[in-house]
Amino acid sequence: xxxxxxxxxxxxNEEEPxxxxxxxxxxxxxDYIHWYRQLPSQGPEYVIHGLTSNVNNxxxxxxxxxxxxxxxxxxxxxxxxxxxxxxxxLRDIRGSSNTGKLIFGQGTTLQVKP
Amino acid sequence: xxxxxxxxxxxxxxxxxxxSIKCEQNLGHDTxxxxxxxxxxxxxxxFSYNNKELIIxxxxxxxxxxxxxxxxxxxxxxxxxxxxxxxxYFCASSQGTSGSVEQYFGPGTxxxxx
Numbered sequence: 001x002x003x004x005x006x007x008x009x010x011x012x013n014e015e016e017p018x019x020x021x022x023x024x025x026x027x028x029x030x031d032y033i034h035w036y037r038q039l040p041s042q043g044p045e046y047v048i049h050g051l052t053s054n055v056n057n058x059x060x061x062x063x064x065x066x067x068x069x070x071x072x073x074x075x076x077x078x079x080x081x082x083x084x085x086x087x088x089x090l091r092d093i094r095g096s097s098n099t100g101k102l103i104f105g106q107g108t109t110l111q112v113k114p
Numbered sequence: 115x116x117x118x119x120x121x122x123x124x125x126x127x128x129x130x131x132x133x134s135i136k137c138e139q140n141l142g143h144d145t146x147x148x149x150x151x152x153x154x155x156x157x158x159x160x161f162s163y164n165n166k167e168l169i170i171x172x173x174x175x176x177x178x179x180x181x182x183x184x185x186x187x188x189x190x191x192x193x194x195x196x197x198x199x200x201x202x203y204f205c206a207s208s209q210g211t212s213g214s215v216e217q218y219f220g221p222g223t224x225x226x227x228x
Contacts, residue, residue, distance in 0.1 A: 101170055
């Protein structure tokens with residue numbers, strides 16, 4: 001799976017939008033862009049994923065650059081509960097040679113200030 | 115209903131002991147995983163089972179032996195525990211191994227070896 005680069009940490013104010021960037025310049029045409037997050041003392045939690053088009057769900061939006069070399073996870077109104085480590089992960093449609101494993105990087109630690 | 119559950123949540127034991135961690139998922143998924151999160155919060159895949167068959171063993175010491183009695187359960191048995199085994203162990207599941215599907219994680223088991 002191709003590598004991703006994320007800022008180590010970001011800060012946001014409560015009730016403001018948050019844009020979490022991810023660079024993946026070596027992405028291949030069959031790589032899905034996944035986002036997971038890990039709240040303190042909890043297991044990782046799926047957030048959203050996409051291939052080429054922007055995606056929205058109840059948790060967040062995913063904006064994918066036209067060349068797919070970068071993407072942005074958008075939390076529309078940050079709450080204190082959104083403070084977590086956010087991981088951007090590329091997953092080949094074949095699931096890493098059909099193993100399905102997720103390869104986690106260091107992620108972005110998001111702090112939300114009241 | 116908890117989708118992916120693990121027992122126990124905490125496990126404190128002495129070096130040299132043998133212990134097991136259990137995982138169950140009620141999502142009807144056919145693929146289950148064990149991940150390890152070390153003290154530096156780095157998350158790494160250990161094992162993956164698809165339809166009760168082992169498909170990943172990421173150079174884990176053979177003191178670790180996963181067992182999948184059925185598609186809903188994946189247990190992890192650890193022999194001769196060492197200090198370095200102290201970590202948080204997460205179980206996860208997914209429907210298939212394709213890169214287009216999401217994984218669901220359990221709450222984790224914090225293992226402390228003294």
